Amino acid sequence: MNQTDNNRENPFTLGPLQMGPACCDPQPVIQVENLSLQYDGKTALDNVTLDIYRGCITALIGPSGCGKTSFLSAINRLTDLIPECKVQGCIRVDGRNIYEPTHNVQALRRQIGMVFQKPTPFPLSIRRNITLPLREHGITQRTQVETITEQVLSDVGLWDEVCDRLDTAALSLSGGQQQRLCIARALALNPQILLMDEPCSALDPIASGVVEDLICRLRGRYTIVIVTHNLAQARRIANYAAFFWVKERAGQLVEFGRCQHIFESPTHELTAAYVNGARG
Amino acid sequence: MFQSVQNDALTCWVLRAGAVISALVMLLILAFLLIESWPVLDQITPARFFTDTSWHPIEGTYNLTPMLSGTLLASMGALLLAIPLGITSALFIVFYAPTHLALPYKRMIELLAGIPSVVFGFWGLTTLVPLINQLHPPGASLLAAILVLTLMILPTITLTTYSALKAVPSEFLHNAAALGLSRWGMIHGIAFPAARSGIVAGVILAAGRAIGETMAVLMVAGNVVQHPEGLFDPIRTLAANIALEMAYAMGDHRAVLFVSGLLLMLLVMVLSAMASKIGKNQYA
Numbered sequence: 001m002n003q004t005d006n007n008r009e010n011p012f013t014l015g016p017l018q019m020g021p022a023c024c025d026p027q028p029v030i031q032v033e034n035l036s037l038q039y040d041g042k043t044a045l046d047n048v049t050l051d052i053y054r055g056c057i058t059a060l061i062g063p064s065g066c067g068k069t070s071f072l073s074a075i076n077r078l079t080d081l082i083p084e085c086k087v088q089g090c091i092r093v094d095g096r097n098i099y100e101p102t103h104n105v106q107a108l109r110r111q112i113g114m115v116f117q118k119p120t121p122f123p124l125s126i127r128r129n130i131t132l133p134l135r136e137h138g139i140t141q142r143t144q145v146e147t148i149t150e151q152v153l154s155d156v157g158l159w160d161e162v163c164d165r166l167d168t169a170a171l172s173l174s175g176g177q178q179q180r181l182c183i184a185r186a187l188a189l190n191p192q193i194l195l196m197d198e199p200c201s202a203l204d205p206i207a208s209g210v211v212e213d214l215i216c217r218l219r220g221r222y223t224i225v226i227v228t229h230n231l232a233q234a235r236r237i238a239n240y241a242a243f244f245w246v247k248e249r250a251g252q253l254v255e256f257g258r259c260q261h262i263f264e265s266p267t268h269e270l271t272a273a274y275v276n277g278a279r280g
Numbered sequence: 281m282f283q284s285v286q287n288d289a290l291t292c293w294v295l296r297a298g299a300v301i302s303a304l305v306m307l308l309i310l311a312f313l314l315i316e317s318w319p320v321l322d323q324i325t326p327a328r329f330f331t332d333t334s335w336h337p338i339e340g341t342y343n344l345t346p347m348l349s350g351t352l353l354a355s356m357g358a359l360l361l362a363i364p365l366g367i368t369s370a371l372f373i374v375f376y377a378p379t380h381l382a383l384p385y386k387r388m389i390e391l392l393a394g395i396p397s398v399v400f401g402f403w404g405l406t407t408l409v410p411l412i413n414q415l416h417p418p419g420a421s422l423l424a425a426i427l428v429l430t431l432m433i434l435p436t437i438t439l440t441t442y443s444a445l446k447a448v449p450s451e452f453l454h455n456a457a458a459l460g461l462s463r464w465g466m467i468h469g470i471a472f473p474a475a476r477s478g479i480v481a482g483v484i485l486a487a488g489r490a491i492g493e494t495m496a497v498l499m500v501a502g503n504v505v506q507h508p509e510g511l512f513d514p515i516r517t518l519a520a521n522i523a524l525e526m527a528y529a530m531g532d533h534r535a536v537l538f539v540s541g542l543l544l545m546l547l548v549m550v551l552s553a554m555a556s557k558i559g560k561n562q563y564a
Contacts, residue, residue, distance in 0.1 A: 081457055083379070109460035116458075120451045123474045123564040132469045133459040169563035182455070189459065 026053040029193065029223050030075060035089035037070050037079065043250040044070045047089070050242055050256050052193075057215065057224045059234035059259065062244030062274070067251025068227045071244070072195045075225065076112040077105050093193070110137055113186030113222075117198040119178035121170035121185075126162055129170045129181060130188045137189060152184040156214055176207025180214065187222075194218065196226040200233065212237060231275060235263050243271045313545065317538035319531075329539065335505045337525070337533040344540055346505045350515035351547075353422055353508065354497065355490035358429035363483060365430070366437025373438075374445045375467060386442065393435035401499030404428040409500055416512040420502035423511040428496050433486035440485060444478025445471055473561055480559035488548045494519040518544050 030052035037045040045067035052058050060068040070079070077098060079085045091098050098108055121129050130149045139145060149166075153159040158180050162173070170181055179199060186194060196215070200208035216237050218224060228234050234241055241262040245254045255262060255271045266272045273279040314321075324342070332343035369389065373382045404424055413419030448471050456466040472479070494517075502514020503524060516524075518540045529537050 076458060078454065078458055081454065106460040106462060109458055114455075114458035116451065116455060118451060120449075120455045122452060122455070122470050123561060124470075125563055128563075132465075133461060136459075136461050136465040136469065171564065185459065 026051075026056070028052065029054040029094060030225075031090075031092040031095075032071075032075075033090045033092070035071070035074060035087070035091060037067065037074055037088075038086045039070075039082070040084040045074075046247075046250040046252050048251075048253045050253060052223060052225055053240065054223050055220045056239040057219050057226060057237055058240040058242060059238035060225065060227045060242050060244060061229075061231060061234050061262075062251070062254075063246065064229075065251070066244040066246045068244055069197055070251070072114075072197055072225060072227055075193075075195055076109050076114055078109075078114070080105065106137075110189045111191055112193040112195060113189060113191035114195040115179070115183050115186055115197065115199045118202050119175055119182055121173065121178050121181050123169070123171060125167045126170045126173070126181065127166040130185050133185060134188055148188050152187045153181075155187055155218075156180040156184040157210070158184060174207070176203050176210055179203060179207070179211055183211070183214065187218075191222065193223045193225070196224060198227050198229060201229060231263075231277075235259060243268075243274060245270055245274070310545070313538055313542050317535050317542055320535040320539055323532075329536075329543075337529070337536055340532070342536045342539075344518070344536075344543065346507050347516050347518045347521045347540065348543065349507050350422070350425075350501070351491055351517040351519070351544075354425040354429055354501070354515060354517060355487060357422070357426035358433055358490045359483070359487055361426065361430040362434045362437050362486060366434050366482075366486075367441050367479065369434075369438045370441035370445055371467060373442055375463060375471075386439075389435045389438050392431070393439060397432060397493060397496045398499075400428050400432055401496035404496060404500035412512070418502060418512075418514060420500055420514050421512045422501070422508045422515045424500040424502075425497045425515060425517070426511075428500050429490045429493060432493060432496060433490050436486040436489060437482050440482025441475070441479050444475035444482065447478065448474045474564070476561050477559040477564075480555055484551050484555040484559075487551050491547055491551075492519055492544060494523050498523055 028051040032048055032050045032052075035045060035048045036043065048067075048071060060071065062068055073079050074087055075091060075093075075098075079087055087099065093108070093111065096103065122132065124132065127149060130152060131145050134140075134145055134148060139148070150159060150163075153162065158177060161177065170178065173181060179202075183194075183199070199215070200211050203211060212233060215224060215226065219237075219239075226234075226238070238259045240257065241259045242256040243254045243262060243266075244251050246252075255266060255268045257267075262271060263275050266275065270279065320342075329342055329344045332341040334341050335343050335346060369385075373386050373389075377385060404427070408424050408427060409419040409421075411419075412421060412424055452470050452474060453466060456470050461469065497517050498520040501517065501520060503516045503520055504514040505516050505521075506513065508515050522537050522540055525533070526537055
């Protein structure tokens with residue numbers, strides 16, 4: 001099974017991806033204003049203000065424990081699952097404050113897909129991993145479900161590898177394939193935004209490369225926010241980068257800007273020290 | 281270095297000894313049952329336990345089917361009530377109850393599991409049977425047996441289902457939430473399939489307990505050897521039959537009681553074989 005991942009010359013059979021607006025015309029889709037986040041009264045993230053631009057890849061970088069993952073899970077309100085977590089401030093997605101009590105969380109999470117660090121296919125068949133969320137969101141027509149399944153599996157370059165065993169266990173796939181299945185599962189709901197929490201860090205270098213290429217190909221069609229500890233990767237794939245740092249045990253946003261700017265001519269000396277490997 | 285290798289070997293032998301002893305106990309009991317029931321099994325064909333006219337062991341007629349039907353009906357009735365109740369209360373604890381309620385509720389269920397069966401029987405005899413008697417005499421009945429058994433196996437099902445659901449990795453639940461699944465969508469789509477083998481194991485354990493339960497059933501079931509025609513008819517179970525007659529049974533009669541013990545074991549064996557079939561999640 002690992003062989004298929006490693007030995008193919010071109011692992012992709014990508015479907016046609018429509019390009020979104022170019023990144024040279026930044027148009028904010030997520031506006032974060034004065035976001036603070038507390039776990040049990042302890043501040044994990046302090047007063048972050050940041051715009052995420054449509055169709056671009058925004059990388060969140062910084063040392064462990066600086067609140068990158070907390071920031072990410074505040075965007076799709078996954079923080080709701082943690083009872084002792086308190087969120088203050090405002091996040092607007094397409095201009096609407098998602099923390100308004102009337103905001104439909106399920107619809108929000110359909111609009112914003114998420115891929116986690118550890119590949120987590122459900123203990124179901126490959127097919128059911130994709131159809132289960134579809135059905136939950138009311139897409140039940142058989143032909144439509146099948147079309148979407150094939151489309152998203154093709155988009156992540158998995159269709160050729162699994163099309164003859166869609167009804168076998170998703171957990172029998174290799175790590176890289178599992179992560180691509182998780183991405184396909186998120187794409188099936190046709191989100192606008194993809195949140196990725198270190199999607200490559202649990203994978204071997206080759207599978208990681210495959211997933212990284214995939215993320216690049218998703219640029220334009222989706223707005224991607226990716227947490228990564230791999231600075232080289234952030235530099236390769238991101239249009240924008242946000243650098244977080246821990247001050248007095250609370251995560252803070254130090255600098256945000258174009259990727260080139262953050263990596264080549266950062267304004268803040270902490271950023272310079274971190275991206276050059278002197279700190280962090 | 282040498283010390284740790286020695287320790288390792290010692291541990292290995294202790295574990296082996298434990299495993300062998302457990303297996304041996306099981307085999308010895310089976311052998312004992314077979315030896316004790318052999319005098320009858322040798323003389324009469326097993327079909328007679330199902331085709332004889334009645335259960336009059338002294339006169340040499342050994343029809344076990346009334347007891348078999350009593351056992352099966354009481355156990356299945358109890359399972360029918362306890363499975364939905366047990367699974368829903370486990371779901372309540374794991375997914376719905378606020379923390380300050382979940383823990384006391386679970387403690388209460390654990391307490392229910394700890395009540396001795398004779399206490400259940402006593403309560404059934406003094407409270408439940410008179411109540412059913414008002415509804416439809418005689419009171420001591422299949423229904424009473426079902427209700428008492430339900431209470432006895434409910435905590436088993438609740439607690440095993442609880443553990444199985446708790447063991448579902450939180451990553452699954454976070455992923456499900458991130459995909460916008462509702463709480464119920466997550467429960468029936470992911471938590472149940474992931475916890476399936478644990479839940480089935482719990483149900484089988486409960487079924488085994490219901491089939492073998494003697495004291496409580498004996499106290500409330502009426503113990504008339506007959507095929508019940510309704511919920512209000514008294515029944516006698518295989519286990520109760522052994523307990524009732526072993527004190528004075530001799531010769532072939534005694535051997536037939538051992539045959540009914542064998543039959544009980546067979547039932548449980550069939551159940552656990554079924555468990556490994558149903559309980560397997562082919563995708564895990």
